[in-house]
Amino acid sequence: MGNKTLRTIGLPVVTLIAFIGLWQLYCNLSGIADYTLPAPSDIAKRMADDRELLWSHFAATLKLSFMGLGLGLLVGAAIAVIIHSVPLFREAVAPLLVISQNIPLIALGALLMIWFGFDLTPKLILLVIVCFFPVTMSMLTGLGQAEPHLREYLGMIGASRWERMKRLEFPASLPYLFTGLKMAATYVVSSATVAEWLGANKGIGYYLQLRFKGFDAAGVFGSIVCIIALSLVFFGIVALLERFIIRWRPSSRGEWKAVSK
Amino acid sequence: MNGPKDSDNGYKLVVDGIAKSYKRGKERVPVLDELSLNVRAGEFVTLIGPSGSGKSTLFRLIGGVEKPDGGRVLIDGGDVTGKSGLISYMPQQAALFPWLSVAGNIASALVTAGASKQEAKALAAEWLDRIGLGAFEAEYPHVLSGGMQQRVSFLRALLMKRDLMCLDEPFAALDALTRADMQKWLLELWEADRRSVLFITHSIEEALLLSDRIYVLSAAPARVVREIAVPFARPRRGDVWTDPAFISLKQEVLALLEGRR
Known part of the structure; x- marks a missing residue:
């Protein structure tokens, strides 16, 4: 801890601040029109003016993303377990999962709106389709990676298939699952924004559309700031959860206390 | 036994x-x-x-x-x-589950062999004490030396209610x-x-x-x-x-x- 943590967090922050500073400087000096490229100060001012509106939209997107990510996690994990456990299913379905990711989000979103209307259902389905995939793929890898000698041990003591899943394969897949969940957490907010753009009366995506239609560049940048902030929140939650749940791995330093004998 | x-x-x-x-x-x-x-x-x-x-x-x-x-x-x-x-089984590699505590490793094997959860827990704690590993009961296996891991592995085989x-x-x-x-x-x-x-x-x-x-x-x-x-x-x-x-x-x-x- 200490010095290294400071570097890993501190350096990117310094880079970001420098970037924003240069941006501000450029806008001030070049006199570029603020409807083309608003200065960071313009964006901040717009966000402050809109703060109540922005906050309510922020909360709506937060809720939608949270539900989508949670449901996507459940669906993704369930699909992984089923595919892993039923060989026929694995052969029949697994190769087709990729197709679900090849359909452009806006096409899929449009279809879902036609079928399910404009309330929560189509948006949730869209988010589940986005989130389940990295979860399923990474967890599938993990389920198959369980240590052979642990597998052999469970076979020798006559553990059932269910026990093997519960005691070996599922826990062994958790570190992989979190890799997938982190990816899902990265995508979920921007996907929620797309869903809201397509048809909603609340959420950052809706706000974005409103500002875009008014050619309000500062407002558009404001929504980007919100989306990034939300994504970071989700990524942070998943990372924390990972640290909390996967405690058995020896940490890289210190933990290898040599116990003699 | x-x-x-x-x-x-x-x-x-x-x-x-x-x-x-x-x-x-x-x-x-x-x-x-x-x-x-x-x-x-x-x-x-x-x-x-x-x-x-x-x-x-x-x-x-x-x-x-x-x-x-x-x-x-x-x-x-x-x-x-x-x-x-x-049968109960002790392999060359200790085959302890990294996500279970030392006591949990023993107890879960006893449950596979038909013991109740409480019984298994009590037996594991009692015997770990008896072989002088009581202090490591709640630790993950990776903190144990190779010899200690094999002691736990042997104890696990010994305590399982199996004929051979x-x-x-x-x-x-x-x-x-x-x-x-x-x-x-x-x-x-x-x-x-x-x-x-x-x-x-x-x-x-x-x-x-x-x-x-x-x-x-x-x-x-x-x-x-x-x-x-x-x-x-x-x-x-x-x-x-x-x-x-x-x-x-x-x-x-x-x-x-x-x-x-």
Whole structure:
């Protein structure tokens, strides 16, 4: 801890601040029109003016993303377990999962709106389709990676298939699952924004559309700031959860206390 | 724990004319050639043979993980060929689950063997205390040294309510000092409790120190070359290796393994 943590967090922050500073400087000096490229100060001012509106939209997107990510996690994990456990299913379905990711989000979103209307259902389905995939793929890898000698041990003591899943394969897949969940957490907010753009009366995506239609560049940048902030929140939650749940791995330093004998 | 109970013929385990071969390419490679052996209730029997002589295959057949091409496995006089869940097992690598605590590793195996959760927990805690590992009860296995991990692994096999303990080269991966220490430790624990044990080793000294009887196996396909009753009294003295009879037996086994007789 200490010095290294400071570097890993501190350096990117310094880079970001420098970037924003240069941006501000450029806008001030070049006199570029603020409807083309608003200065960071313009964006901040717009966000402050809109703060109540922005906050309510922020909360709506937060809720939608949270539900989508949670449901996507459940669906993704369930699909992984089923595919892993039923060989026929694995052969029949697994190769087709990729197709679900090849359909452009806006096409899929449009279809879902036609079928399910404009309330929560189509948006949730869209988010589940986005989130389940990295979860399923990474967890599938993990389920198959369980240590052979642990597998052999469970076979020798006559553990059932269910026990093997519960005691070996599922826990062994958790570190992989979190890799997938982190990816899902990265995508979920921007996907929620797309869903809201397509048809909603609340959420950052809706706000974005409103500002875009008014050619309000500062407002558009404001929504980007919100989306990034939300994504970071989700990524942070998943990372924390990972640290909390996967405690058995020896940490890289210190933990290898040599116990003699 | 199961005390030694006498069955019809006094044999806990009978391996009757078992044969097994594997396909390597187009060829069938025989691994076990009509191998027969037995373990009486409360007896410590060791298999010693050149590496690759099919000893671990034999264990897999006894454990019911694989089926033999011919022959039978009987436990307590009943035909259990291809049936799993009757033995407890200690492999060469400790095979402890990294996400379970030391006590949890033992308890979950006991639950597989039919103990209730509470019973398993209590038994694990009691015995960990007894073997001086009580302080590590709640730790993850990775903080333990190799020798301590093997102690936990042995305890797990010992406490499972199973008829036969199968130990597959349990000390092969340990350094010489730890190994000698572990042999003494195992001898003490076993002599206090007298379970039926089938033990695989490459070490002639280890076989002579621990067992009541030794089967010397040939190179693959494995057959029994000789059955040796170990004459030393129980409880066995730690310095039994200084006995002239020990040395001559050691030479005899060595000659058999080297194919000189």
